[in-house]
Amino acid sequence: MGNCFSIQLSCDSVIGRCWDCAAGQAMYICQLEDNFQALEDAREKLKALKSDVERVIRDAGPQMKMLEQVRDWLSKVQTTLNEVDRLIGDGPQEIEKLCLGGCCSKNCYSSYMFGKRVAKKKKVVIALTNKGNDIKGVVSAEPLYIKRLEDDLKSLQTEREELVGLKLDVMHRVREEEGLQKKPLQQVQVWLSMVEASIVDADALLRDGPEEIKKLKSNGCSNSDFGEKVAKRLENVVEQKRKGDFKDVAARDLVESVLERPTEPTVGLGTMLDKVWSCLMQEQVGILGLYGMGGVGKTTLLTKINNRFLNIPNDFDFVVWVVVSKDLRLVKVQEEIGRRIGISIREWKSKSIDDRATEIFKTLRKKKFVLLLDDVWDRVSLRTAGVPLPTKQNGSKIVLTTRSEVVCSQMDTHRRIKVEPLAWEKAWKLFKEKVGEETLSMDPIIPDLAKDVARECGGLPLALITIGRAMACNKTPEEWRWALNDLRRSTSDLRGLTDEVFPLLKYSYDKLPNNRVRSCFLYCALFPEDFRIFKNDLIDYWICEEFWDDEENEDVARDRGYHIIGTLVYACLLEEEEGNYVKMHDVLRDMALWIACKRERSKHNFLVRSGAQLTEAPKVGNWEGATRISLMENSIQNLLEVPTCPELLTLFLCRNPHLHQITSNFFQFMDALTVLDLSNSSVKELPPGISKLASLAYLNLSRTCIQQLPVDMKMLRKLKYLNLEHNDFLDMIPRQVISNLAALQVLRMVNCSFFYEATEGNILSDSDTLVAELQCLKHLNELSIAIKSASALQSYVSTHGLLSCTQALSLECFSCSKSFDFSWIANMKLLETLHISVIKHLEEMNIDCNWRLVRERFCGSLREVSVEYCPRLKNLSCR
CATH class of the missing domain: 1.20.120 (Four Helix Bundle (Hemerythrin (Met), subunit A))
Known part of the structure; x- marks a missing residue:
């Protein structure tokens, strides 16, 4: 092919x-x-x-x-x-x-x-x-940490030798500085101590290391924590080497971070100490104020805080104690601070306050400090003194003690805590400790008497300690009874009070702004122990006594009274109760009476037996020379002797429910009397001589059995205050008595005259005349009144001045039309109480006005509205 x-x-x-x-x-x-x-x-x-x-x-x-x-x-x-x-x-x-x-x-x-x-x-x-x-479960044949352990031990040996060398260098520097009178810094001392401990631990690990490695290589068994211990110690040694690179190892002066202050065992301060400490340690609290009355334990509490810094681990560089005291000198404060933080005071003599402040500031701004300021009476300018203000960033703290809450405010405290007297259980425990069980057990009666004595101290630690020590040698009931009675007298001479307690408390009195405020404080001692004083009543007394300018209008004068009460409360000389009342501590009251009756007798000279359970008044010889007398809250039955008191300004006879008789010429030698209080007594008639009290500005007859006012009362032309309230038996006030009291500013007539006689010339039975007489009082600014006729009411509501000053209104026992218009209430800006009773035929009450506007602008003070015994009333509407 x-x-x-x-x-x-x-x-x-x-x-x-x-x-x-x-x-x-x-x-x-x-x-x-x-x-x-x-x-x-x-x-x-x-x-x-x-x-x-x-x-x-x-x-x-x-x-x-x-x-x-x-x-x-x-x-x-x-x-x-x-x-x-x-x-x-x-x-x-x-x-x-x-x-x-x-x-x-x-x-x-x-x-x-x-x-x-x-x-x-x-x-x-x-x-x-x-x-x-x-x-998954296959693991390595050879433990890795054998090799790592060997490496760590070699490194530990090297680092340990270097640390020892560094330690020797630091100790050499410290010895040189000590030769110059300097003291090692706290952080250096801590470092040396920790290094010594670390070297000991490292030596132990290096000694045991070869044996541990041998165990691991032979059978794989060893102390499982050993390798971890070596690694941690190595890390620790390296860190200590780093920290040991000190720039300075000693301070110029020998300064301790905290100096322990002497103190005695205390009773009852533990809870307060924990509260203060907890507050102080809060991050947001930089400045803490402790305030309270003298002798309550503020300095003791501050001492406990100072010493607690010694016993509790902390990171403060300095705890500085400074006693400020009432004679504040900034130079002294700077010297105390400078001395504590290591500044050479000898070099300060030629320096100004500003230069000293600069030095203090340069030192403290790099430190975390605690500044304890004891006994502060006025604002201390921290900036001028050179003290950096505490912040969250610097963590510093300032604690101050003072008797005035105002000072806490002036010092911009972040928190303020009031130090209160001890509760009874703790007070009794403290008192028992000072008296001693041996004395208390000498007689079964003594413990009960001792409790009564302790109660007289009002929980004040200073008084409990002082009186307890004074009573430690009193071993018979008779001595204790005498001491108790002496304490209950206004001019106690009990050992320890007049020479220790009262002088200390008097600093608060001396520090008050002026004599006017001091007089107001002493005035509160006229009331019994633990008495709740209504603020408005107190201010009424002061206004009538003209403790301040008489030209001031009523509102300004009353505001000033409230301001003074506030000043005394903030100074811890009065205690506020339920907003409308104040009370004076028992020991402060005793101190005030000591001042008024003894220490400054020539200026004040009080005679006070209030709440003393008297059935008879003191002998009139004791009244002579007194400027203020208080016999209130006793069981005195009559006053039959005539005292000679030409300088007497104030007389309290109130709250003597059995007092029914005062002799006719009792007031004959009291020309200067300004305040007379007979309230809550059973007096049935006023002595005729009362009309001769030309200086009388205050008269309180409320809740008495007075039946009629004498006509001669119209002669009291300086009377500013008249109280007739709750006088069920008063049946007669003659015409032209009220209208002639031209200076009257306060008139109180509600709930009086239940059984008045309808006689001619009696304004109690003629409300129209009463209103007409009230219209004559041009200075009236406070009114409480009962109106008993429709025509009188019509006249009353047409008088704007009366409406605007009414605090209490009672409409009672008269007839009117079926429908009644109350729109006039819109003009009653001071109205507190409205009482409507027994108004016949009244079916409808209308207030035809903007009620919301009325309530907001005029009736803001309205507290009570009562309607009773008006059987036909069907409708109360506001439009």
């Missing part, structure tokens, strides 16, 4: 080969989706297995190192997972090319190649998974 050749194939063979090729490609395409899903599942299993193997290695920690096969497997797994991730990333795009139920493709070649790669990679993943399951 020449160059020709022939290939002979059977038809079946050709067809078979073509089919095998086509079928193989089709298989990769048709199984692509299944293989792809299987690959994803296999990948997740392989990843989980890889994590398990790595966890086993990680848990083995320094004790194991990986076998080569494990390392190789992990490497292959990571490579394979990266390739699988790329395939899976391309998967969605390739699967979208499939059609005809996944058995064909829009690009057969591309789908074939991708399916083939997926299938092969799936096999690789499965193979790696199977192998990984085999080696």
Whole structure:
């Protein structure tokens, strides 16, 4: 055939080969989706297995190192997972090319190649998974930490030697500084102490190290914590080397961070101390004020705080104690601070306050300090003194003690805590300790008497301690009874009170702004122990006594009274109760009487027997020279002697329920009497001589048995205050008595005259005349009145001046039309109480005005409205 050749194939063979090729490609395409899903599942299993193997290695920690096969497997797994991730990333795009139920493709070649790669990679993943399951539990043959332990011990030896050298260098520097009269810094001392301990620990580890390694190499057993201890000690030694690079190792002066202050065991301060400490340690509290009356334990509490810094670990560089005292001198404060923080005071003599402040500030701004200011009476300018203000950033603290809450405010305290007297149980415990069990057990009666004496101290620690010590030698009931009676007198001479307690408390009195406020404070001592004094009553007394300018109008004068009460409360000389009342602590009251009756007798000269359970008045000889006398709250029955009191200004005879008789010329020699209070007594008539009290400005006859006012009362031209309320038996007030009291500012007449006589010239039976006389009082600014006729009411409501000053109004016992218009109530801006009773025929009450506006602008003070015995009343409407 020449160059020709022939290939002979059977038809079946050709067809078979073509089919095998086509079928193989089709298989990769048709199984692509299944293989792809299987690959994803296999990948997740392989990843989980890889994590398990790595966890086993990680848990083995320094004790194991990986076998080569494990390392190789992990490497292959990571490579394979990266390739699988790329395939899976391309998967969605390739699967979208499939059609005809996944058995064909829009690009057969591309789908074939991708399916083939997926299938092969799936096999690789499965193979790696199977192998990984085999080696999962395999671990290294040699513990890694043997080698690491050997390295750490060598490093520890080197670092230990370097630390010892550094320690010797620091100690040498310290000795040099001490030769210059300097003291090692606290941080240096702590560092040296910690280094010494660290070297001891390191030596022990270095000594035991070879034996531990020998155990590991022989049987693989050792103290499991040993390697960790070596590693931690090595780290600690390196850190101590770093911290030992001190710039300064000693301070110029020998300054201790805290100086312990002497103190005695205390009773009852533990809870308060914990409260103060907890507050002080709060991050947001930088300046803390402790205030309270003298002798209550503020300085003792501050001393406990100072000493607590010695016993509790803290990071304060300085705790500085400064006694400020009432004669504040900034130079003295600066010297105390400078001395405590190591500044040479001798070099300060020629420096100004500003220069000293600069030095203090330069030192303290780099430090975390506590400044304890004791006995602060006025604002201390911290900026002028050079003291940085505490902040959250610097963490410093300032604590001050004062008797005035105002000072706390002036010092910008973040928190203020009032230090209260001790509760009875703790007060009694303290008193018992000072008296002693031996004295208390001398007689069965003494303990009960001792409790009464202790109660007279009112929980004041200073008084409890002082009187307890004074009574420790009194071993008979008679001595204790005498002491108790003496304490209950206004001018007690009990040892310890007049020479220790009262002089200390008097500082608060002396520090009051002026003599006017001091007089107001002493005035409160006229009331009995624990008496709740109504603020308005107190201010009425003061206004009538003309404690301040008489030219002020009523509102200004009353506001000034409230201001003075606030001043006394903030100075902890009065205690506020329920908003409208104040009370004076028993010991402060005794101190006030000591001042008024003894210390400053020539200026004040009080005679006070209030609440003393008297049945007879003191002898008139004791009244001579007195300026203020209080016999209130006793059981005195009569006043038959005539005292000579030309300087007497105030006379309290109130709350003597059995007092029924006062001799006719009792007031004959009281020309200066300004305040007379007979309320809550059984006096039936006023002596004729009362009309000669030309200076009388205050007269309180409420809740008495007075039956009529004498005509001569109209001669009291200076009377400003007259109270006739709740006088059930008053049946006669003659005409022109009220109208002639031209200076009258306060008149109270509600609930009086239930049994009045309807006689001519009696304004109690003639409301029209009463209203007419009230209209003559041009200075009236406070009125309480009962109106008993429709015509009188009409006259009353047409007088704007009367409406605007009425505080209490009672409409009672008269007839009117069925419908009654109350719109005039809109003008009663001071009205507090409205009482309507026994109004015949009244069926409807109308208030035809903007009631909301009335309530907001005029009736803001209205507290009580009562309507009774008006049987026909059907409607009360406001339009």
